[in-house]
Amino acid sequence: MSEPAHDGDESVRIPDHDLDDLVSTVTxxxxxxxxxxxxxxRLTDTQPTEEDEEPAEATSDSAAAPTGDEAAGGQAAEDHGPxxxxxxxxxxxxxxxxxxxxxxxxxxxxxxxxxxxxxxxxxxxxxxxxxxxxxxxxxxxxxxxxxxxxxxxxxxxxxxxxxxxxxxxxxxxxxxxxxxxxxxxxxxxxxxxxxxxxxxxxx
Structure with missing residues:
Protein backbone atom coordinates (compact mmCIF):
# COMPACT_ATOMS: atom_id res chain seq x y z
CA MET A 1 0.00 0.00 0.00
CA SER A 2 1.54 3.33 -1.06
CA GLU A 3 2.21 6.14 1.37
CA PRO A 4 -0.30 9.07 1.20
CA ALA A 5 0.94 12.12 -0.64
CA HIS A 6 2.20 15.01 1.45
CA ASP A 7 2.59 17.59 -1.31
CA GLY A 8 0.36 20.12 0.44
CA ASP A 9 1.96 19.90 3.87
CA GLU A 10 4.72 22.43 3.26
CA SER A 11 2.31 25.15 2.11
CA VAL A 12 0.47 25.23 5.44
CA ARG A 13 3.40 24.58 7.76
CA ILE A 14 4.32 27.54 9.97
CA PRO A 15 8.09 28.14 9.96
CA ASP A 16 9.68 27.30 13.29
CA HIS A 17 11.08 30.78 13.82
CA ASP A 18 7.63 32.36 13.23
CA LEU A 19 6.05 29.89 15.63
CA ASP A 20 8.69 30.69 18.26
CA ASP A 21 7.99 34.40 17.84
CA LEU A 22 4.25 33.82 18.24
CA VAL A 23 4.72 31.65 21.33
CA SER A 24 7.00 34.30 22.83
CA THR A 25 4.47 37.04 22.08
CA VAL A 26 1.57 35.07 23.58
CA THR A 27 3.63 34.29 26.70
CA ARG A 42 -6.01 45.76 44.02
CA LEU A 43 -7.74 48.88 42.69
CA THR A 44 -11.21 47.44 43.10
CA ASP A 45 -10.55 45.76 46.44
CA THR A 46 -12.73 47.55 49.00
CA GLN A 47 -11.33 45.70 52.02
CA PRO A 48 -8.92 47.91 54.05
CA THR A 49 -5.48 46.48 54.71
CA GLU A 50 -3.70 46.53 58.08
CA GLU A 51 -1.57 49.41 56.81
CA ASP A 52 -4.70 51.38 55.93
CA GLU A 53 -6.22 50.78 59.36
CA GLU A 54 -3.27 52.00 61.45
CA PRO A 55 -3.25 55.63 60.20
CA ALA A 56 -7.03 55.74 60.53
CA GLU A 57 -6.82 54.87 64.22
CA ALA A 58 -4.19 57.55 64.76
CA THR A 59 -6.35 60.35 63.36
CA SER A 60 -8.59 62.49 65.51
CA ASP A 61 -12.35 62.00 65.59
CA SER A 62 -12.92 65.19 63.66
CA ALA A 63 -10.49 64.21 60.91
CA ALA A 64 -11.95 60.73 60.66
CA ALA A 65 -15.55 61.94 60.42
CA PRO A 66 -16.82 62.00 56.81
CA THR A 67 -17.98 65.24 55.27
CA GLY A 68 -21.39 65.59 53.71
CA ASP A 69 -20.08 64.81 50.21
CA GLU A 70 -18.11 61.81 51.44
CA ALA A 71 -21.11 60.51 53.34
CA ALA A 72 -23.07 60.71 50.11
CA GLY A 73 -20.49 58.50 48.45
CA GLY A 74 -18.70 61.13 46.36
CA GLN A 75 -15.12 61.03 47.62
CA ALA A 76 -15.44 57.60 49.19
CA ALA A 77 -16.19 55.99 45.84
CA GLU A 78 -13.13 57.63 44.28
CA ASP A 79 -10.86 56.33 47.05
CA HIS A 80 -11.68 52.75 46.14
CA GLY A 81 -10.74 53.14 42.45
CA PRO A 82 -12.92 52.54 39.40
Whole structure:
Protein backbone atom coordinates (compact mmCIF):
# COMPACT_ATOMS: atom_id res chain seq x y z
CA MET A 1 0.00 0.00 0.00
CA SER A 2 1.54 3.33 -1.06
CA GLU A 3 2.21 6.14 1.37
CA PRO A 4 -0.30 9.07 1.20
CA ALA A 5 0.94 12.12 -0.64
CA HIS A 6 2.20 15.01 1.45
CA ASP A 7 2.59 17.59 -1.31
CA GLY A 8 0.36 20.12 0.44
CA ASP A 9 1.96 19.90 3.87
CA GLU A 10 4.72 22.43 3.26
CA SER A 11 2.31 25.15 2.11
CA VAL A 12 0.47 25.23 5.44
CA ARG A 13 3.40 24.58 7.76
CA ILE A 14 4.32 27.54 9.97
CA PRO A 15 8.09 28.14 9.96
CA ASP A 16 9.68 27.30 13.29
CA HIS A 17 11.08 30.78 13.82
CA ASP A 18 7.63 32.36 13.23
CA LEU A 19 6.05 29.89 15.63
CA ASP A 20 8.69 30.69 18.26
CA ASP A 21 7.99 34.40 17.84
CA LEU A 22 4.25 33.82 18.24
CA VAL A 23 4.72 31.65 21.33
CA SER A 24 7.00 34.30 22.83
CA THR A 25 4.47 37.04 22.08
CA VAL A 26 1.57 35.07 23.58
CA THR A 27 3.63 34.29 26.70
CA UNK A 28 4.52 37.96 27.13
CA UNK A 29 0.93 39.08 26.65
CA UNK A 30 -0.37 36.51 29.13
CA UNK A 31 2.17 37.72 31.69
CA UNK A 32 1.21 41.36 31.11
CA UNK A 33 -2.50 40.49 31.32
CA UNK A 34 -2.04 38.75 34.63
CA UNK A 35 -0.11 41.71 36.02
CA UNK A 36 -2.91 44.05 34.93
CA UNK A 37 -5.52 41.74 36.41
CA UNK A 38 -3.66 41.83 39.72
CA UNK A 39 -3.44 45.62 39.55
CA UNK A 40 -7.16 45.94 38.80
CA UNK A 41 -7.93 43.55 41.61
CA ARG A 42 -6.01 45.76 44.02
CA LEU A 43 -7.74 48.88 42.69
CA THR A 44 -11.21 47.44 43.10
CA ASP A 45 -10.55 45.76 46.44
CA THR A 46 -12.73 47.55 49.00
CA GLN A 47 -11.33 45.70 52.02
CA PRO A 48 -8.92 47.91 54.05
CA THR A 49 -5.48 46.48 54.71
CA GLU A 50 -3.70 46.53 58.08
CA GLU A 51 -1.57 49.41 56.81
CA ASP A 52 -4.70 51.38 55.93
CA GLU A 53 -6.22 50.78 59.36
CA GLU A 54 -3.27 52.00 61.45
CA PRO A 55 -3.25 55.63 60.20
CA ALA A 56 -7.03 55.74 60.53
CA GLU A 57 -6.82 54.87 64.22
CA ALA A 58 -4.19 57.55 64.76
CA THR A 59 -6.35 60.35 63.36
CA SER A 60 -8.59 62.49 65.51
CA ASP A 61 -12.35 62.00 65.59
CA SER A 62 -12.92 65.19 63.66
CA ALA A 63 -10.49 64.21 60.91
CA ALA A 64 -11.95 60.73 60.66
CA ALA A 65 -15.55 61.94 60.42
CA PRO A 66 -16.82 62.00 56.81
CA THR A 67 -17.98 65.24 55.27
CA GLY A 68 -21.39 65.59 53.71
CA ASP A 69 -20.08 64.81 50.21
CA GLU A 70 -18.11 61.81 51.44
CA ALA A 71 -21.11 60.51 53.34
CA ALA A 72 -23.07 60.71 50.11
CA GLY A 73 -20.49 58.50 48.45
CA GLY A 74 -18.70 61.13 46.36
CA GLN A 75 -15.12 61.03 47.62
CA ALA A 76 -15.44 57.60 49.19
CA ALA A 77 -16.19 55.99 45.84
CA GLU A 78 -13.13 57.63 44.28
CA ASP A 79 -10.86 56.33 47.05
CA HIS A 80 -11.68 52.75 46.14
CA GLY A 81 -10.74 53.14 42.45
CA PRO A 82 -12.92 52.54 39.40
CA UNK A 83 -16.26 50.81 39.89
CA UNK A 84 -15.84 48.86 36.63
CA UNK A 85 -12.93 47.33 34.70
CA UNK A 86 -14.66 48.06 31.36
CA UNK A 87 -12.65 50.61 29.42
CA UNK A 88 -15.58 52.97 28.81
CA UNK A 89 -15.92 53.40 32.58
CA UNK A 90 -12.33 54.67 32.84
CA UNK A 91 -11.03 58.14 32.15
CA UNK A 92 -7.86 60.19 32.02
CA UNK A 93 -4.58 58.40 32.66
CA UNK A 94 -6.29 55.13 33.57
CA UNK A 95 -8.11 55.06 30.21
CA UNK A 96 -4.89 55.90 28.31
CA UNK A 97 -2.96 53.12 30.03
CA UNK A 98 -5.70 50.57 29.41
CA UNK A 99 -5.97 51.60 25.75
CA UNK A 100 -2.19 51.28 25.32
CA UNK A 101 -2.26 47.75 26.76
CA UNK A 102 -5.25 46.85 24.58
CA UNK A 103 -3.43 48.19 21.50
CA UNK A 104 -0.44 45.95 22.24
CA UNK A 105 -2.71 42.91 22.42
CA UNK A 106 -4.61 43.81 19.24
CA UNK A 107 -1.45 44.48 17.22
CA UNK A 108 0.73 41.70 18.65
CA UNK A 109 -1.75 38.84 18.83
CA UNK A 110 -5.25 39.48 17.54
CA UNK A 111 -4.42 40.89 14.10
CA UNK A 112 -1.46 38.61 13.26
CA UNK A 113 -3.45 35.48 14.16
CA UNK A 114 -7.08 36.32 13.41
CA UNK A 115 -6.94 39.49 11.29
CA UNK A 116 -7.44 38.01 7.83
CA UNK A 117 -7.10 40.11 4.72
CA UNK A 118 -8.87 43.44 4.36
CA UNK A 119 -11.59 43.28 1.69
CA UNK A 120 -14.73 45.15 0.68
CA UNK A 121 -16.77 42.68 2.73
CA UNK A 122 -14.28 42.76 5.60
CA UNK A 123 -13.18 46.39 6.29
CA UNK A 124 -10.68 47.46 8.90
CA UNK A 125 -9.35 50.75 10.25
CA UNK A 126 -5.75 51.38 11.27
CA UNK A 127 -7.12 54.13 13.54
CA UNK A 128 -9.55 51.80 15.31
CA UNK A 129 -8.73 53.52 18.64
CA UNK A 130 -10.79 56.50 17.40
CA UNK A 131 -13.92 54.34 16.98
CA UNK A 132 -15.65 54.09 20.40
CA UNK A 133 -17.59 50.96 19.41
CA UNK A 134 -14.41 49.25 18.25
CA UNK A 135 -12.60 50.15 21.47
CA UNK A 136 -15.51 48.83 23.54
CA UNK A 137 -15.85 45.56 21.62
CA UNK A 138 -12.12 44.87 21.42
CA UNK A 139 -11.65 45.61 25.12
CA UNK A 140 -14.47 43.25 26.06
CA UNK A 141 -12.88 40.64 23.79
CA UNK A 142 -9.53 41.15 25.49
CA UNK A 143 -11.02 40.82 28.98
CA UNK A 144 -12.64 37.53 27.94
CA UNK A 145 -9.34 36.37 26.44
CA UNK A 146 -7.53 37.05 29.72
CA UNK A 147 -10.04 34.95 31.63
CA UNK A 148 -10.52 32.09 29.18
CA UNK A 149 -6.85 31.53 28.30
CA UNK A 150 -5.86 31.33 31.95
CA UNK A 151 -4.89 27.87 33.20
CA UNK A 152 -7.88 27.90 35.56
CA UNK A 153 -10.26 28.16 32.58
CA UNK A 154 -9.48 24.55 31.67
CA UNK A 155 -8.63 22.92 28.37
CA UNK A 156 -11.74 24.19 26.58
CA UNK A 157 -11.18 27.83 27.59
CA UNK A 158 -9.53 28.95 24.32
CA UNK A 159 -12.17 27.19 22.23
CA UNK A 160 -14.92 28.81 24.26
CA UNK A 161 -13.28 32.22 23.79
CA UNK A 162 -13.12 31.79 20.02
CA UNK A 163 -16.70 30.50 19.71
CA UNK A 164 -18.50 32.75 22.21
CA UNK A 165 -16.44 35.93 22.06
CA UNK A 166 -14.05 36.22 19.11
CA UNK A 167 -16.37 35.13 16.31
CA UNK A 168 -19.36 37.32 17.29
CA UNK A 169 -17.17 40.37 18.02
CA UNK A 170 -15.22 40.00 14.76
CA UNK A 171 -18.45 39.63 12.81
CA UNK A 172 -19.84 42.85 14.29
CA UNK A 173 -16.63 44.84 13.84
CA UNK A 174 -15.75 43.79 10.30
CA UNK A 175 -19.14 43.62 8.68
CA UNK A 176 -19.65 46.18 5.86
CA UNK A 177 -22.24 48.03 7.94
CA UNK A 178 -20.17 47.92 11.14
CA UNK A 179 -18.11 50.72 12.70
CA UNK A 180 -15.48 50.45 9.94
CA UNK A 181 -18.01 50.63 7.11
CA UNK A 182 -16.57 53.93 5.85
CA UNK A 183 -12.94 52.98 6.45
CA UNK A 184 -10.37 50.84 4.64
CA UNK A 185 -11.78 48.21 2.29
CA UNK A 186 -8.54 47.73 0.34
CA UNK A 187 -5.01 47.63 1.80
CA UNK A 188 -3.87 49.88 -1.06
CA UNK A 189 -6.37 52.62 -0.09
CA UNK A 190 -6.21 53.28 3.67
CA UNK A 191 -9.10 55.35 4.96
CA UNK A 192 -10.62 56.42 8.26
CA UNK A 193 -13.99 58.06 8.84
CA UNK A 194 -16.33 58.00 11.79
CA UNK A 195 -19.91 57.21 10.89
CA UNK A 196 -22.61 59.41 12.38
CA UNK A 197 -24.50 58.04 15.35
CA UNK A 198 -28.21 58.57 15.99
CA UNK A 199 -29.05 61.81 17.80
CA UNK A 200 -30.04 60.86 21.38
CA UNK A 201 -32.42 63.82 21.47
CA UNK A 202 -34.11 62.70 18.28
CA UNK A 203 -33.71 66.16 16.75
Missing amino acids: RLVTESRKQAETLS SSIFILALDGKTYAEELAALTDWVHDLLLPVYGREIASGRPWCQQWQKHPEAVARLHALWLAWQQLTDVEAGLTGPSTWQRDHLDPAWMQLRTPDGPFGACTTSPARPNHRLLASPDPAGA
